[in-house]
Amino acid sequence: MAVPVKPDSDRQCLQYHSKTVMGGCDSGNVEPLLHQIRHALQHLLSSGETTTIDLRGLPMAAGERERLLSFLGRGEVSVRLEALGRSDIVETGFSGVWLITHYDGDGEIMGRFIEITRIPGILETGTADLEDALASLQNKLEQH
Amino acid sequence: MKNDKPLGQLLKEQGVSRRGFLKYCATLASLMALPPSMVPAIAEALENARRPSVIWLSFQECTGCTESLTRSHAPTLEGLLFDHISLDYHHTLQAASGQAAEAAREAAMAENKDKYLLVVDGSIPLDNPGYSTIAGISNLDMLEEVAEHAAAIIAVGTCAAYGGLPHASPNPTGAVSVTDIIKDKPIVNVPGCPPIPVVISGVLAHFLTFGRLPDLDHLGRPLAFYGNNIHDRCYRRPFYDRGLFAHSFDDEGAKKGWCLYNLGCKGPVTYNACATIKWNEGTSFPIEAGHGCLGCSEPDFWDLGGFYNALPESPVDISRLAAYGIVGGAAAGVASGLLNRQKKAQATATHETVNLSDLKREEKS
Numbered sequence: 001m002a003v004p005v006k007p008d009s010d011r012q013c014l015q016y017h018s019k020t021v022m023g024g025c026d027s028g029n030v031e032p033l034l035h036q037i038r039h040a041l042q043h044l045l046s047s048g049e050t051t052t053i054d055l056r057g058l059p060m061a062a063g064e065r066e067r068l069l070s071f072l073g074r075g076e077v078s079v080r081l082e083a084l085g086r087s088d089i090v091e092t093g094f095s096g097v098w099l100i101t102h103y104d105g106d107g108e109i110m111g112r113f114i115e116i117t118r119i120p121g122i123l124e125t126g127t128a129d130l131e132d133a134l135a136s137l138q139n140k141l142e143q144h
Numbered sequence: 145m146k147n148d149k150p151l152g153q154l155l156k157e158q159g160v161s162r163r164g165f166l167k168y169c170a171t172l173a174s175l176m177a178l179p180p181s182m183v184p185a186i187a188e189a190l191e192n193a194r195r196p197s198v199i200w201l202s203f204q205e206c207t208g209c210t211e212s213l214t215r216s217h218a219p220t221l222e223g224l225l226f227d228h229i230s231l232d233y234h235h236t237l238q239a240a241s242g243q244a245a246e247a248a249r250e251a252a253m254a255e256n257k258d259k260y261l262l263v264v265d266g267s268i269p270l271d272n273p274g275y276s277t278i279a280g281i282s283n284l285d286m287l288e289e290v291a292e293h294a295a296a297i298i299a300v301g302t303c304a305a306y307g308g309l310p311h312a313s314p315n316p317t318g319a320v321s322v323t324d325i326i327k328d329k330p331i332v333n334v335p336g337c338p339p340i341p342v343v344i345s346g347v348l349a350h351f352l353t354f355g356r357l358p359d360l361d362h363l364g365r366p367l368a369f370y371g372n373n374i375h376d377r378c379y380r381r382p383f384y385d386r387g388l389f390a391h392s393f394d395d396e397g398a399k400k401g402w403c404l405y406n407l408g409c410k411g412p413v414t415y416n417a418c419a420t421i422k423w424n425e426g427t428s429f430p431i432e433a434g435h436g437c438l439g440c441s442e443p444d445f446w447d448l449g450g451f452y453n454a455l456p457e458s459p460v461d462i463s464r465l466a467a468y469g470i471v472g473g474a475a476a477g478v479a480s481g482l483l484n485r486q487k488k489a490q491a492t493a494t495h496e497t498v499n500l501s502d503l504k505r506e507e508k509s
Contacts, residue, residue: 052180056420083164102167108426111171113180122170126162
């Protein structure tokens with residue numbers, strides 16, 4: 001196997017990584033997916049609509065998922081949600097592109113999504129929760 | 145048993161937060177191969193759904209299907225859903241026994257007439273009703289009685305779906321499937337020996353969300369989970385395409401993770417979700433563990449020519465292979481399959497026994 005050379009561009013980065021995959025057996029899904037994210041960002045800017053991509057449904061060869069996540073990188077925001085196990089909600093290096101990973105109680109991945117949005121829906125507090133919080137706070141203040 | 149509270153309220157009372165519920169719906173949609181955009185609709189439907197009464201009948205079975213569904217060690221989709229249906233009868237799991245258990249079943253049937261879900265695992269013996277009875281009632285009689293006012297039937301496991309192991313040659317009990325007996329109810333087959341747990345819960349969730357069973361293939365299986373065959377989704381497929389095969393369980397090909405076609409893998413003729421959803425909460429599946437697919441979600445898989453004999457017909461067009469001069473592993477796989485068929489025919493004629501070692505010796509000579 002040739003000694004890897006540092007790539008000069010993102011496209012070269014993708015091509016370089018594909019040469020290091022065992023046997024070169026790629027699914028070829030990474031680059032189209034990145035373009036799909038690009039289109040979704042454009043759609044968000046023009047219409048305000050959120051797009052969600054389910055990574056579980058996309059077949060990827062060994063190493064491709066890691067290449068995708070490495071390309072997207074990490075941004076400023078990282079949220080840990082504890083509900084039916086852990087969930088990690090991370091804004092990638094591209095603002096508005098969020099990586100959401102759901103784990104079960106044993107730490108096994110249940111689902112992985114890319115959401116192109118201003119703020120993922122799961123982070124917003126629902127109206128019913130707000131009403132319950134108000135009632136609970138009023139009750140505690142009265143007892144205080 | 146009244147089930148007036150909607151599922152969302154019941155989950156909330158159990159301590160499941162709104163975010164936990166959304167997470168649950170998102171992963172459920174993913175498993176059911178539904179687009180993520182449907183998650184809000186699924187959440188709303190499930191939130192307002194009433195807990196269905198479920199009657200589970202176990203006939204000629206090994207309890208593997210129940211074990212598959214209940215062996216969860218952490219809150220999982222199937223555990224959550226299982227906890228929030230009203231399982232009104234399951235003679236392996238329920239505390240009651242004898243007449244009390246049968247009384248519970250009859251009460252649930254009366255209270256939820258035409259609305260309860262009937263889940264069946266195990267095949268039904270027709271040769272002699274005494275082969276398998278519950279509380280002195282034959283499996284056939286109980287199935288017909290309970291199915292009459294069921295809203296829908298889910299046949300869990302290959303035994304209930306297609307007859308399974310009891311149905312294998314020579315079928316000593318006259319075992320048949322649910323669809324061989326019940327002809328006038330919507331039935332979904334969830335085959336596998338056992339089925340992947342989340343497939344069972346996915347079908348239940350689909351019923352709760354949409355009020356109907358999911359879209360089915362020609363064998364009555366949900367397309368979301370059985371629409372692709374193992375071969376087409378297998379991570380070892382690139383090796384098959386390049387003609388790289390393991391020829392024994394401990395050779396270099398096996399160690400390098402090459403295709404298991406020559407070791408009897410039935411992936412090319414098996415439709416299931418094992419290669420994508422996998423087992424033990426996504427840990428692995430038989431091929432990834434180094435063993436070929438047994439074809440356990442297909443009818444008559446026990447009689448498919450042996451678990452360690454290569455398939456008799458190659459899915460690859462032999463003439464095309466010859467035209468392109470590919471004389472590598474794929475052609476060797478085809479040759480192995482043809483040799484197996486020839487040897488089997490010869491063995492049947494002369495009553496000889498043939499094993500994998502014999503076939504390997506023949507290939508080398």
